[in-house]
Amino acid sequence: MIDGKTQLIGLLGSPVAHSLSPAIHNTAFDLMGLNYRYLNFDVDESHLKTAVDGLKTLGARGWNLTMPDKTAMAALCDELSPAAKIIGAVNTVVNDDGRLIGHITDGAGFTAMLTDAGVVFQSQKVIICGAGGAARAVAIQLALDGAKTVVIFNRTLAKAQKLADTINVQTGGNAEAYALSDEKAFKEQLAEATLLINGTKLGMAPDTDSCVMTDASLLRPELTVADFVYHPLETKLLKTAKARGCRTLDGIGMLIWQGALAFKFWTGKDMPVADVRKRVFA
């Protein structure tokens, strides 16, 4: 029930009507009996500062940012997490009595999901396909959290190289870059890796037959295979990996876990991830 003490959380971006975040957070608030409500606000970049000033004045506990507001929000924060500083973008803000702390939870949510699932990536070689916004956040966080080598394969090699340079210079981690079309390098690197991640759009509807790799025999049962794509929930890559005996992690897990981290920043509580998933995505 909304009452005089209900705390406000928001999502700023444009468009936002399609977002699953209100369902995830409001379900978690209900399950835990927490007096918060999460609402979407369609705010483009040109109105971001006005909206943020308003939320501060109204005492909102925090908010999420989606495109196109993530980069502009970073400049409006008083403090940034290490990953948000490196990436120069923010998807979660905590309002501590008017002091705005900016985080990016895409990467840290992903590594929290791995830890929750018992997947050890520390001191391991991990492969991530993609160098777009989401892959960038995850690759940087994997390096910050102790992966031995982050190997990036991307259609546009220059973008993979730029990401690898950022990791090598700014995280103290180790990264290498290859073109996604380099099948020889892919085979060699995958043979030494324990985790394969698809961070590209390949496999996403309507192109559900597309996949980052063609040779299924490269998938060993010891590999964990994760996909960012959640529409469909089981991509061609995950279906193939499952059939080869690999452990698989789907994109809904990543989506909920990045929210779970924001939830913890705002409420101090752990989101009941499995129950939220059951309720929202059954």
Ligand code: NAP
């Ligand atoms: P983005 O910034 O637009 O990056 C897209 C990535 O996909 C780039 O690496 C791009 O390569 C690659 N790509 C696109 N079309 C391709 C093709 N035909 N062949 C090979 N590579 C291709 O997008 P994003 O925001 O990072 O999102 C990437 C995917 O992750 C999307 O499917 C998105 O829905 C999903 N996602 C999921 C979550 C979650 O919580 N589960 C969160 C964020 C994103 P180039 O650099 O060569 O263009």
